[in-house]
Amino acid sequence: MARTLIKDLRQHIGQEVKIQGWIRTIRDQKRVQFLIVRDHTGLGQATAERSESLAAMNETISALTRESAVTVIGKVVENPVVKTGGVEVLVRQLVVEGAADGQLPLDVSGAQESNPEVRLNWRFLDLRRPENLLIFQVQTAVEHAMREYWLREGFLEIHSPKLMGSASESGAELFELKYFDRPAYLAQSPQFYKQMAMAAGFDRVFEIGPAFRADPSFTPRHATEFTSVDMEMSWIESHEDVMAFEEQWLQYTLSRVKEQLGPQIRSAFGADVIVPQVPFPRMPMPDVLRILTRKGHTPERKGDLDPAGERLLGEYVAQELGHEFVFVTDYPADVRAFYHMRNADTPAVTKGFDLLWKGVEVTTGAQREHRYEILVAQAREKGLSLEPIQFYLDFFKYGCPPHGGFGFGLSRMLMVLLNQPNIREVTYIYRGPTRLYP
RNA sequence: GGGGGCGUAGUGUAGCCUGGUUCAACACGCCUGCCUGUCACGCAGGAGAUCGCGGGUUCAAAUCCCGUCGCUCCCGCCA
Numbered sequence: 001m002a003r004t005l006i007k008d009l010r011q012h013i014g015q016e017v018k019i020q021g022w023i024r025t026i027r028d029q030k031r032v033q034f035l036i037v038r039d040h041t042g043l044g045q046a047t048a049e050r051s052e053s054l055a056a057m058n059e060t061i062s063a064l065t066r067e068s069a070v071t072v073i074g075k076v077v078e079n080p081v082v083k084t085g086g087v088e089v090l091v092r093q094l095v096v097e098g099a100a101d102g103q104l105p106l107d108v109s110g111a112q113e114s115n116p117e118v119r120l121n122w123r124f125l126d127l128r129r130p131e132n133l134l135i136f137q138v139q140t141a142v143e144h145a146m147r148e149y150w151l152r153e154g155f156l157e158i159h160s161p162k163l164m165g166s167a168s169e170s171g172a173e174l175f176e177l178k179y180f181d182r183p184a185y186l187a188q189s190p191q192f193y194k195q196m197a198m199a200a201g202f203d204r205v206f207e208i209g210p211a212f213r214a215d216p217s218f219t220p221r222h223a224t225e226f227t228s229v230d231m232e233m234s235w236i237e238s239h240e241d242v243m244a245f246e247e248q249w250l251q252y253t254l255s256r257v258k259e260q261l262g263p264q265i266r267s268a269f270g271a272d273v274i275v276p277q278v279p280f281p282r283m284p285m286p287d288v289l290r291i292l293t294r295k296g297h298t299p300e301r302k303g304d305l306d307p308a309g310e311r312l313l314g315e316y317v318a319q320e321l322g323h324e325f326v327f328v329t330d331y332p333a334d335v336r337a338f339y340h341m342r343n344a345d346t347p348a349v350t351k352g353f354d355l356l357w358k359g360v361e362v363t364t365g366a367q368r369e370h371r372y373e374i375l376v377a378q379a380r381e382k383g384l385s386l387e388p389i390q391f392y393l394d395f396f397k398y399g400c401p402p403h404g405g406f407g408f409g410l411s412r413m414l415m416v417l418l419n420q421p422n423i424r425e426v427t428y429i430y431r432g433p434t435r436l437y438p
Numbered sequence: 439g440g441g442g443g444c445g446u447a448g449u450g451u452a453g454c455c456u457g458g459u460u461c462a463a464c465a466c467g468c469c470u471g472c473c474u475g476u477c478a479c480g481c482a483g484g485a486g487a488u489c490g491c492g493g494g495u496u497c498a499a500a501u502c503c504c505g506u507c508g509c510u511c512c513c514g515c516c517a
Contacts, residue, residue, distance in 0.1 A: 031474045045477075066467080083477050102468055103448040103486095111478070112450045112466060117509050173515095189517085215515060216439065228517060307513080362517070409517030422510095423517095434508075 001073070007041035009087045012076045019044060019089060020071045020097075022128065024109055026064055033061045035091070036084065037072060040133060043084045046072045048091040057094055067108055067128070069098035116424065123429060123438055131268045135426050138261055139414055143208060145256035146229065149249050155204040155231065160193035162186055162210060166388035173214035175224075186212035189407060191339075192392045194232040195368060198403040199395035206231040208410070216433040219307075220422040221360065221412055225431040229413075232368075232405030239341075239351040239367040242404040243327050246355065246363065247278045250325070257417070271419040274324060280355075281321045283313075284330035291316055303332040305354075305361075314359025329353045338382040339375060340366040341404075351404070357416045365406025372396040 004017040021039035028034075035046040050058050064070075073093040082088045105122045106114040110129050113119075119126040126132060147157070164185045175186040190207050197205040211228040236242060257265075258273040265271055283291075285303060292298070292309050295316070305313065305328065317326040331352045333342055340352040352366035369375045375396055379386060386393065414426035424430040429438060 025477080025479095027476050027479055029473065029476065029479080032476075034476050034479085036477075047475075049475095079475090081475075081477090101448090104467075105448065107449060107466075109466095109478090114449060115445090115509075117445090118449080120509095211517075213516075217515060218511080219513090219515090220511080222516070226517065230517095364517070407517055412517060 005041045006039045006044040009044055009076050013078050016075050018073045023066050023068050028062055045082050045084045045088040046091050047088045065100045065102045067100040068096055071095040134268050141257050141260050145253040149252045150206045155206050156202050158205045158207050160190040175212050175214045188213055190230050194230055196395055198234045199400045204233040223431055227410040229408040229410050234401040234403040236404050239404050242365050247280045251276055251278050269418045276325055280325040280327055281323050282327040282329055288328055304335040310356055311359040324358050326356050327353050338378045339368050341369045360416050362412045363406045363408045367404035370396055370400045370402050
Protein backbone atom coordinates (compact mmCIF):
# COMPACT_ATOMS: atom_id res chain seq x y z
CA MET A 1 0.00 0.00 0.00
CA ALA A 2 1.41 3.38 -1.03
CA ARG A 3 2.02 5.98 1.61
CA THR A 4 -0.21 9.05 1.70
CA LEU A 5 1.31 12.32 2.84
CA ILE A 6 -0.63 14.06 5.57
CA LYS A 7 -1.08 17.21 3.49
CA ASP A 8 -2.89 15.11 0.88
CA LEU A 9 -5.39 13.40 3.21
CA ARG A 10 -8.25 15.57 2.03
CA GLN A 11 -7.87 14.11 -1.46
CA HIS A 12 -8.52 10.62 -0.08
CA ILE A 13 -11.80 11.06 1.76
CA GLY A 14 -13.65 7.75 1.85
CA GLN A 15 -10.54 5.74 1.00
CA GLU A 16 -8.27 3.63 3.13
CA VAL A 17 -4.78 5.15 3.37
CA LYS A 18 -1.44 4.56 5.02
CA ILE A 19 0.17 7.51 6.78
CA GLN A 20 3.57 7.45 8.42
CA GLY A 21 5.07 9.86 10.89
CA TRP A 22 5.70 10.74 14.50
CA ILE A 23 3.28 10.88 17.40
CA ARG A 24 2.96 14.45 18.52
CA THR A 25 0.07 14.10 20.98
CA ILE A 26 -1.90 11.24 22.49
CA ARG A 27 -5.35 11.92 23.93
CA ASP A 28 -6.37 8.61 25.37
CA GLN A 29 -10.01 8.70 26.45
CA LYS A 30 -12.47 6.13 27.69
CA ARG A 31 -14.35 5.61 24.45
CA VAL A 32 -12.01 6.97 21.87
CA GLN A 33 -8.32 7.60 21.37
CA PHE A 34 -6.89 10.50 19.41
CA LEU A 35 -3.42 10.63 17.97
CA ILE A 36 -1.88 13.65 16.32
CA VAL A 37 0.60 12.41 13.76
CA ARG A 38 3.26 14.60 12.18
CA ASP A 39 5.08 13.98 8.96
CA HIS A 40 7.20 16.41 6.99
CA THR A 41 4.09 17.79 5.31
CA GLY A 42 1.95 18.56 8.34
CA LEU A 43 -0.19 17.36 11.22
CA GLY A 44 -3.12 15.00 11.00
CA GLN A 45 -5.49 13.31 13.41
CA ALA A 46 -5.79 9.57 13.71
CA THR A 47 -8.82 8.41 15.67
CA ALA A 48 -9.35 4.99 17.19
CA GLU A 49 -12.70 4.00 18.67
CA ARG A 50 -12.39 1.63 21.59
CA SER A 51 -14.05 -1.66 20.73
CA GLU A 52 -13.73 -5.37 21.33
CA SER A 53 -12.42 -6.04 17.86
CA LEU A 54 -9.75 -3.37 18.20
CA ALA A 55 -8.85 -4.13 21.82
CA ALA A 56 -5.26 -5.12 21.07
CA MET A 57 -4.69 -1.97 19.06
CA ASN A 58 -6.31 0.14 21.77
CA GLU A 59 -3.79 -1.32 24.18
CA THR A 60 -0.92 -0.47 21.85
CA ILE A 61 -2.14 3.11 21.61
CA SER A 62 -2.47 3.39 25.37
CA ALA A 63 1.17 2.35 25.67
CA LEU A 64 2.38 4.70 22.92
CA THR A 65 4.86 7.45 23.67
CA ARG A 66 5.19 10.86 22.05
CA GLU A 67 7.61 11.05 19.15
CA SER A 68 7.42 7.36 18.40
CA ALA A 69 7.58 6.64 14.68
CA VAL A 70 4.40 4.90 13.51
CA THR A 71 2.55 3.61 10.50
CA VAL A 72 -1.20 4.15 10.60
CA ILE A 73 -3.68 2.50 8.25
CA GLY A 74 -7.30 3.52 8.18
CA LYS A 75 -10.10 5.21 6.35
CA VAL A 76 -10.08 8.95 5.80
CA VAL A 77 -13.33 10.65 6.79
CA GLU A 78 -14.33 14.27 6.62
CA ASN A 79 -15.05 15.85 10.00
CA PRO A 80 -15.29 19.62 10.12
CA VAL A 81 -14.82 19.59 13.88
CA VAL A 82 -11.25 18.34 13.58
CA LYS A 83 -8.82 21.23 13.75
CA THR A 84 -6.07 19.56 11.74
CA GLY A 85 -7.58 20.02 8.31
CA GLY A 86 -11.17 18.91 8.91
CA VAL A 87 -10.34 15.28 8.18
CA GLU A 88 -9.30 12.33 10.31
CA VAL A 89 -8.08 8.81 9.76
CA LEU A 90 -10.19 6.14 11.48
CA VAL A 91 -7.44 3.78 12.56
CA ARG A 92 -7.77 0.15 11.57
CA GLN A 93 -4.16 -0.79 12.09
CA LEU A 94 -1.23 0.82 13.87
CA VAL A 95 2.38 -0.31 13.78
CA VAL A 96 4.97 1.14 16.12
CA GLU A 97 8.00 1.28 13.83
CA GLY A 98 10.26 2.96 16.32
CA ALA A 99 9.20 3.55 19.90
CA ALA A 100 10.43 6.69 21.62
CA ASP A 101 11.64 6.79 25.19
CA GLY A 102 8.95 8.37 27.38
CA GLN A 103 11.32 10.99 28.77
CA LEU A 104 12.21 13.27 25.89
CA PRO A 105 15.26 15.51 26.38
CA LEU A 106 13.43 18.40 24.78
CA ASP A 107 9.91 19.38 23.85
CA VAL A 108 9.43 18.72 20.16
CA SER A 109 5.91 20.15 20.21
CA GLY A 110 7.42 23.58 20.79
CA ALA A 111 5.28 24.37 23.83
CA GLN A 112 8.41 25.17 25.80
CA GLU A 113 11.69 25.94 24.11
CA SER A 114 14.78 24.32 25.56
CA ASN A 115 18.18 25.88 26.09
CA PRO A 116 20.35 26.34 23.03
CA GLU A 117 22.82 23.87 24.47
CA VAL A 118 20.22 21.15 25.01
CA ARG A 119 18.83 21.73 21.56
CA LEU A 120 22.24 21.40 19.92
CA ASN A 121 23.05 18.27 21.91
CA TRP A 122 19.79 16.70 20.72
CA ARG A 123 19.83 18.33 17.33
CA PHE A 124 17.95 15.51 15.58
CA LEU A 125 15.02 16.00 17.95
CA ASP A 126 15.23 19.77 17.69
CA LEU A 127 15.13 19.45 13.92
CA ARG A 128 11.80 17.58 14.18
CA ARG A 129 10.15 20.88 15.01
CA PRO A 130 8.38 22.06 11.86
CA GLU A 131 10.02 25.52 11.92
CA ASN A 132 13.39 23.84 11.72
CA LEU A 133 12.31 21.75 8.78
CA LEU A 134 11.18 24.95 7.11
CA ILE A 135 14.61 26.53 7.58
CA PHE A 136 16.17 23.82 5.45
CA GLN A 137 13.39 23.96 2.90
CA VAL A 138 14.21 27.65 2.59
CA GLN A 139 17.91 26.87 2.31
CA THR A 140 17.19 24.41 -0.47
CA ALA A 141 15.04 26.95 -2.30
CA VAL A 142 17.74 29.60 -1.90
CA GLU A 143 20.52 27.44 -3.28
CA HIS A 144 18.35 26.21 -6.11
CA ALA A 145 17.41 29.73 -7.16
CA MET A 146 21.02 30.88 -6.99
CA ARG A 147 22.08 28.01 -9.22
CA GLU A 148 19.25 28.70 -11.66
CA TYR A 149 20.42 32.27 -12.01
CA TRP A 150 24.06 31.39 -12.39
CA LEU A 151 23.42 28.71 -14.98
CA ARG A 152 21.28 31.08 -16.96
CA GLU A 153 24.19 33.51 -16.91
CA GLY A 154 26.69 30.97 -18.23
CA PHE A 155 28.49 30.07 -15.01
CA LEU A 156 30.28 26.80 -14.32
CA GLU A 157 30.02 25.11 -10.96
CA ILE A 158 33.36 24.13 -9.47
CA HIS A 159 34.44 22.17 -6.40
CA SER A 160 37.76 23.37 -5.08
CA PRO A 161 39.87 21.37 -2.62
CA LYS A 162 39.47 21.89 1.09
CA LEU A 163 42.89 20.44 1.85
CA MET A 164 45.63 22.93 1.18
CA GLY A 165 49.38 23.10 1.48
CA SER A 166 49.40 26.77 2.45
CA ALA A 167 47.12 29.55 3.57
CA SER A 168 44.62 30.87 1.04
CA GLU A 169 44.28 34.28 2.60
CA SER A 170 46.12 36.09 5.31
CA GLY A 171 44.28 37.21 8.39
CA ALA A 172 41.89 34.48 9.39
CA GLU A 173 43.50 31.58 11.16
CA LEU A 174 44.02 28.13 9.73
CA PHE A 175 43.18 24.70 11.00
CA GLU A 176 46.30 22.61 10.71
CA LEU A 177 46.12 18.86 10.32
CA LYS A 178 48.41 15.95 9.64
CA TYR A 179 48.73 15.10 5.97
CA PHE A 180 50.84 11.94 5.97
CA ASP A 181 54.26 13.23 7.00
CA ARG A 182 53.68 16.94 6.61
CA PRO A 183 51.23 19.60 7.68
CA ALA A 184 48.21 20.62 5.66
CA TYR A 185 45.48 23.17 6.23
CA LEU A 186 41.74 23.32 5.82
CA ALA A 187 40.68 25.89 3.26
CA GLN A 188 39.46 29.17 4.73
CA SER A 189 37.95 30.12 1.42
CA PRO A 190 37.98 28.98 -2.22
CA GLN A 191 39.40 32.39 -3.09
CA PHE A 192 42.61 31.31 -4.84
CA TYR A 193 40.98 28.42 -6.66
CA LYS A 194 38.08 30.34 -8.05
CA GLN A 195 40.54 32.92 -9.35
CA MET A 196 42.49 30.05 -10.85
CA ALA A 197 39.40 29.25 -12.91
CA MET A 198 39.61 32.77 -14.33
CA ALA A 199 43.23 32.19 -15.30
CA ALA A 200 42.08 28.89 -16.81
CA GLY A 201 39.60 30.68 -19.03
CA PHE A 202 36.44 29.29 -17.44
CA ASP A 203 35.02 32.83 -17.70
CA ARG A 204 32.56 32.61 -14.81
CA VAL A 205 32.36 30.14 -11.93
CA PHE A 206 30.58 29.59 -8.68
CA GLU A 207 30.98 27.24 -5.76
CA ILE A 208 28.84 26.46 -2.75
CA GLY A 209 31.01 24.64 -0.27
CA PRO A 210 32.51 24.50 3.19
CA ALA A 211 35.07 26.94 4.54
CA PHE A 212 36.98 26.61 7.79
CA ARG A 213 38.20 29.31 10.12
CA ALA A 214 40.18 28.61 13.28
CA ASP A 215 39.10 31.89 14.84
CA PRO A 216 37.77 31.51 18.34
CA SER A 217 34.94 33.90 17.57
CA PHE A 218 32.12 34.01 20.07
CA THR A 219 29.39 35.85 18.28
CA PRO A 220 25.93 34.95 17.01
CA ARG A 221 27.14 35.06 13.40
CA HIS A 222 30.38 33.04 13.35
CA ALA A 223 31.11 29.35 13.01
CA THR A 224 34.37 27.50 12.54
CA GLU A 225 32.88 25.63 9.58
CA PHE A 226 30.36 27.34 7.38
CA THR A 227 28.96 27.14 3.89
CA SER A 228 30.52 29.74 1.69
CA VAL A 229 28.78 30.86 -1.48
CA ASP A 230 31.41 32.09 -3.90
CA MET A 231 31.52 33.36 -7.44
CA GLU A 232 34.05 34.91 -9.74
CA MET A 233 33.58 36.47 -13.17
CA SER A 234 36.02 37.51 -15.91
CA TRP A 235 36.29 40.45 -18.27
CA ILE A 236 34.71 42.95 -15.93
CA GLU A 237 35.38 46.65 -16.17
CA SER A 238 35.24 47.25 -12.43
CA HIS A 239 33.82 45.95 -9.18
CA GLU A 240 30.61 47.73 -10.17
CA ASP A 241 29.97 44.85 -12.59
CA VAL A 242 30.24 42.42 -9.70
CA MET A 243 27.86 44.41 -7.52
CA ALA A 244 25.39 44.74 -10.37
CA PHE A 245 25.49 41.00 -10.80
CA GLU A 246 25.08 40.28 -7.12
CA GLU A 247 22.08 42.51 -6.62
CA GLN A 248 20.19 40.94 -9.51
CA TRP A 249 21.15 37.48 -8.41
CA LEU A 250 19.84 38.23 -4.91
CA GLN A 251 16.71 39.85 -6.25
CA TYR A 252 15.98 36.72 -8.27
CA THR A 253 16.78 34.42 -5.36
CA LEU A 254 14.55 36.28 -2.94
CA SER A 255 11.71 36.50 -5.43
CA ARG A 256 11.85 32.72 -5.88
CA VAL A 257 11.94 32.13 -2.13
CA LYS A 258 9.01 34.47 -1.66
CA GLU A 259 6.84 32.74 -4.24
CA GLN A 260 7.70 29.27 -3.02
CA LEU A 261 7.75 29.74 0.76
CA GLY A 262 6.74 33.31 1.56
CA PRO A 263 3.52 32.47 3.46
CA GLN A 264 5.17 29.70 5.46
CA ILE A 265 8.05 31.98 6.40
CA ARG A 266 5.57 34.64 7.42
CA SER A 267 3.61 32.34 9.70
CA ALA A 268 6.57 30.47 11.20
CA PHE A 269 8.98 33.37 11.72
CA GLY A 270 6.88 36.51 11.38
CA ALA A 271 9.25 37.62 8.64
CA ASP A 272 8.15 39.13 5.35
CA VAL A 273 10.36 38.21 2.44
CA ILE A 274 10.97 41.51 0.72
CA VAL A 275 12.16 41.30 -2.87
CA PRO A 276 14.68 44.14 -3.04
CA GLN A 277 14.63 46.84 -5.69
CA VAL A 278 17.73 47.17 -7.85
CA PRO A 279 20.07 48.89 -7.86
CA PHE A 280 20.87 48.56 -4.17
CA PRO A 281 22.17 51.74 -2.54
CA ARG A 282 25.94 52.18 -2.73
CA MET A 283 27.85 54.18 -0.19
CA PRO A 284 31.56 54.98 -0.24
CA MET A 285 33.28 54.46 3.09
CA PRO A 286 33.98 58.17 3.71
CA ASP A 287 30.23 58.90 3.43
CA VAL A 288 29.46 56.00 5.75
CA LEU A 289 31.89 57.32 8.35
CA ARG A 290 30.38 60.80 8.07
CA ILE A 291 26.90 59.41 8.68
CA LEU A 292 28.05 57.34 11.64
CA THR A 293 29.88 60.31 13.13
CA ARG A 294 26.74 62.37 12.78
CA LYS A 295 24.93 59.62 14.68
CA GLY A 296 27.57 59.83 17.39
CA HIS A 297 29.37 56.62 16.57
CA THR A 298 33.14 56.41 16.15
CA PRO A 299 34.37 53.09 14.77
CA GLU A 300 37.20 51.40 16.66
CA ARG A 301 39.36 50.78 13.65
CA LYS A 302 40.20 53.61 11.32
CA GLY A 303 38.46 53.45 7.98
CA ASP A 304 36.52 50.30 8.67
CA LEU A 305 33.17 49.31 10.09
CA ASP A 306 32.64 47.61 13.44
CA PRO A 307 29.50 45.56 14.17
CA ALA A 308 27.81 48.44 15.96
CA GLY A 309 28.58 50.68 13.00
CA GLU A 310 27.13 48.09 10.62
CA ARG A 311 23.90 47.95 12.61
CA LEU A 312 23.63 51.72 12.71
CA LEU A 313 24.27 51.98 9.00
CA GLY A 314 21.62 49.33 8.40
CA GLU A 315 19.11 51.40 10.34
CA TYR A 316 20.09 54.54 8.50
CA VAL A 317 19.69 52.93 5.10
CA ALA A 318 16.33 51.47 6.07
CA GLN A 319 15.02 54.81 7.31
CA GLU A 320 16.51 57.22 4.82
CA LEU A 321 16.67 55.10 1.68
CA GLY A 322 13.93 52.54 2.37
CA HIS A 323 16.21 49.63 1.54
CA GLU A 324 17.37 46.54 3.44
CA PHE A 325 20.65 46.28 1.55
CA VAL A 326 23.61 48.57 1.12
CA PHE A 327 26.89 48.15 -0.70
CA VAL A 328 29.75 49.82 1.11
CA THR A 329 32.53 50.73 -1.30
CA ASP A 330 35.87 52.55 -1.34
CA TYR A 331 37.47 50.64 1.50
CA PRO A 332 40.99 51.79 2.30
CA ALA A 333 43.72 49.42 1.15
CA ASP A 334 45.09 48.84 4.63
CA VAL A 335 41.91 47.03 5.79
CA ARG A 336 41.52 44.89 2.67
CA ALA A 337 43.24 41.79 1.32
CA PHE A 338 46.34 42.20 -0.84
CA TYR A 339 44.59 40.86 -3.93
CA HIS A 340 41.93 43.59 -4.00
CA MET A 341 42.54 45.97 -6.89
CA ARG A 342 43.22 49.59 -6.02
CA ASN A 343 41.99 52.67 -7.76
CA ALA A 344 44.33 53.91 -10.48
CA ASP A 345 44.06 57.54 -9.43
CA THR A 346 43.69 57.03 -5.65
CA PRO A 347 45.75 53.92 -4.80
CA ALA A 348 44.93 54.11 -1.10
CA VAL A 349 41.36 53.15 -2.01
CA THR A 350 40.39 49.66 -3.17
CA LYS A 351 37.87 48.37 -5.64
CA GLY A 352 36.48 46.24 -2.85
CA PHE A 353 33.01 46.27 -1.39
CA ASP A 354 30.96 44.70 1.36
CA LEU A 355 27.25 44.04 1.21
CA LEU A 356 25.26 44.61 4.38
CA TRP A 357 21.77 43.20 4.79
CA LYS A 358 19.83 44.66 7.69
CA GLY A 359 23.11 45.66 9.24
CA VAL A 360 24.77 42.26 8.91
CA GLU A 361 27.76 41.74 6.66
CA VAL A 362 26.78 39.04 4.17
CA THR A 363 29.33 39.60 1.41
CA THR A 364 32.87 40.73 0.78
CA GLY A 365 33.79 41.25 -2.84
CA ALA A 366 36.16 43.10 -5.11
CA GLN A 367 37.71 43.45 -8.45
CA ARG A 368 40.90 41.42 -8.10
CA GLU A 369 44.35 42.59 -9.03
CA HIS A 370 45.25 40.56 -12.10
CA ARG A 371 48.53 42.25 -13.02
CA TYR A 372 51.41 40.17 -11.71
CA GLU A 373 53.87 42.92 -10.81
CA ILE A 374 51.30 45.01 -9.01
CA LEU A 375 49.91 42.00 -7.17
CA VAL A 376 53.39 41.01 -5.97
CA ALA A 377 54.04 44.56 -4.83
CA GLN A 378 50.78 44.61 -2.87
CA ALA A 379 51.55 41.27 -1.24
CA ARG A 380 55.00 42.56 -0.23
CA GLU A 381 53.47 45.73 1.12
CA LYS A 382 51.24 43.58 3.37
CA GLY A 383 54.33 41.78 4.62
CA LEU A 384 53.38 38.43 3.11
CA SER A 385 56.05 35.94 2.23
CA LEU A 386 55.72 35.15 -1.45
CA GLU A 387 56.95 31.60 -1.45
CA PRO A 388 53.82 29.89 -0.06
CA ILE A 389 51.57 31.81 -2.44
CA GLN A 390 53.77 31.59 -5.50
CA PHE A 391 51.43 28.99 -7.07
CA TYR A 392 48.71 31.63 -6.81
CA LEU A 393 50.86 34.47 -8.09
CA ASP A 394 51.73 32.32 -11.09
CA PHE A 395 48.09 32.47 -12.22
CA PHE A 396 48.79 36.04 -13.26
CA LYS A 397 51.99 35.49 -15.20
CA TYR A 398 50.51 33.90 -18.30
CA GLY A 399 47.60 36.08 -19.33
CA CYS A 400 44.88 36.46 -16.72
CA PRO A 401 41.81 38.52 -17.63
CA PRO A 402 40.49 41.28 -15.41
CA HIS A 403 38.04 39.69 -13.01
CA GLY A 404 36.22 39.99 -9.72
CA GLY A 405 33.82 38.20 -7.47
CA PHE A 406 32.53 37.82 -3.97
CA GLY A 407 32.03 35.47 -1.07
CA PHE A 408 28.62 35.23 0.50
CA GLY A 409 27.61 33.64 3.82
CA LEU A 410 24.73 31.24 3.27
CA SER A 411 23.82 30.90 6.94
CA ARG A 412 24.12 34.60 7.52
CA MET A 413 21.64 35.10 4.75
CA LEU A 414 19.19 32.62 6.28
CA MET A 415 19.64 34.20 9.68
CA VAL A 416 18.71 37.63 8.36
CA LEU A 417 16.00 36.34 6.03
CA LEU A 418 14.24 34.35 8.76
CA ASN A 419 14.74 36.87 11.55
CA GLN A 420 16.82 34.43 13.57
CA PRO A 421 19.05 35.75 16.33
CA ASN A 422 21.80 33.22 15.81
CA ILE A 423 23.65 31.36 13.08
CA ARG A 424 23.31 28.11 15.05
CA GLU A 425 19.57 28.20 14.45
CA VAL A 426 20.00 28.07 10.71
CA THR A 427 22.99 25.74 10.50
CA TYR A 428 22.17 22.08 10.07
CA ILE A 429 24.89 20.98 12.46
CA TYR A 430 26.83 23.82 14.00
CA ARG A 431 30.58 23.81 14.49
CA GLY A 432 32.08 26.36 16.84
CA PRO A 433 35.22 26.79 18.90
CA THR A 434 33.88 24.47 21.60
CA ARG A 435 31.31 22.50 19.61
CA LEU A 436 32.37 19.38 17.69
CA TYR A 437 29.34 17.21 18.49
CA PRO A 438 26.97 15.86 17.39
C1' G B 439 42.05 36.29 22.94
C1' G B 440 39.54 40.47 26.54
C1' G B 441 34.92 41.63 29.35
C1' G B 442 29.70 40.63 31.30
C1' G B 443 25.76 36.91 32.41
C1' C B 444 24.14 31.93 33.29
C1' G B 445 24.46 26.35 34.84
C1' U B 446 18.52 23.72 40.10
C1' A B 447 13.96 16.69 38.59
C1' G B 448 13.17 14.39 31.51
C1' U B 449 12.01 19.84 29.92
C1' G B 450 11.19 25.12 31.26
C1' U B 451 11.49 28.14 35.51
C1' A B 452 11.29 29.93 41.09
C1' G B 453 14.40 29.93 45.41
C1' C B 454 20.44 32.63 45.68
C1' C B 455 21.11 39.65 46.99
C1' U B 456 18.96 39.34 52.98
C1' G B 457 23.22 31.54 54.39
C1' G B 458 19.57 27.59 58.73
C1' U B 459 11.59 25.10 60.07
C1' U B 460 11.99 24.41 51.86
C1' C B 461 17.69 18.51 51.86
C1' A B 462 14.13 22.38 47.40
C1' A B 463 8.65 24.91 44.83
C1' C B 464 5.66 25.58 40.26
C1' A B 465 4.40 24.33 35.13
C1' C B 466 4.94 20.83 31.10
C1' G B 467 6.14 15.83 30.41
C1' C B 468 6.20 10.78 32.70
C1' C B 469 3.48 6.68 35.71
C1' U B 470 -1.48 4.90 37.91
C1' G B 471 -6.74 5.42 37.97
C1' C B 472 -11.16 7.95 36.22
C1' C B 473 -13.47 10.47 31.95
C1' U B 474 -19.26 9.46 25.19
C1' G B 475 -14.92 13.02 20.44
C1' U B 476 -10.76 15.27 22.06
C1' C B 477 -7.97 19.10 19.81
C1' A B 478 -2.69 23.15 24.94
C1' C B 479 -8.71 17.45 26.46
C1' G B 480 -10.24 17.34 31.66
C1' C B 481 -10.13 15.33 36.88
C1' A B 482 -7.61 12.65 41.07
C1' G B 483 -3.23 10.50 42.88
C1' G B 484 2.13 9.24 42.30
C1' A B 485 7.35 8.89 41.03
C1' G B 486 11.41 11.95 39.78
C1' A B 487 16.82 16.77 41.48
C1' U B 488 21.91 15.38 47.15
C1' C B 489 20.81 22.33 43.16
C1' G B 490 27.40 21.61 36.52
C1' C B 491 32.10 19.72 38.81
C1' G B 492 36.18 20.42 42.60
C1' G B 493 37.84 22.99 46.75
C1' G B 494 37.15 26.68 50.66
C1' U B 495 34.52 29.90 54.52
C1' U B 496 30.86 28.57 58.39
C1' C B 497 28.03 25.16 63.80
C1' A B 498 25.23 25.24 58.95
C1' A B 499 25.57 26.50 51.61
C1' A B 500 21.50 25.58 45.98
C1' U B 501 22.37 30.34 48.56
C1' C B 502 29.00 33.46 50.21
C1' C B 503 34.42 32.89 48.15
C1' C B 504 38.12 30.54 44.74
C1' G B 505 39.09 27.31 40.76
C1' U B 506 37.34 24.43 36.68
C1' C B 507 34.16 22.86 32.68
C1' G B 508 30.14 24.13 29.62
C1' C B 509 26.69 27.59 27.56
C1' U B 510 25.52 32.60 26.24
C1' C B 511 26.06 37.88 25.03
C1' C B 512 29.37 42.16 23.95
C1' C B 513 34.28 43.47 21.86
C1' G B 514 38.18 41.90 18.54
C1' C B 515 37.94 39.12 13.58
C1' C B 516 35.11 37.95 9.61
C1' A B 517 31.10 34.92 5.48
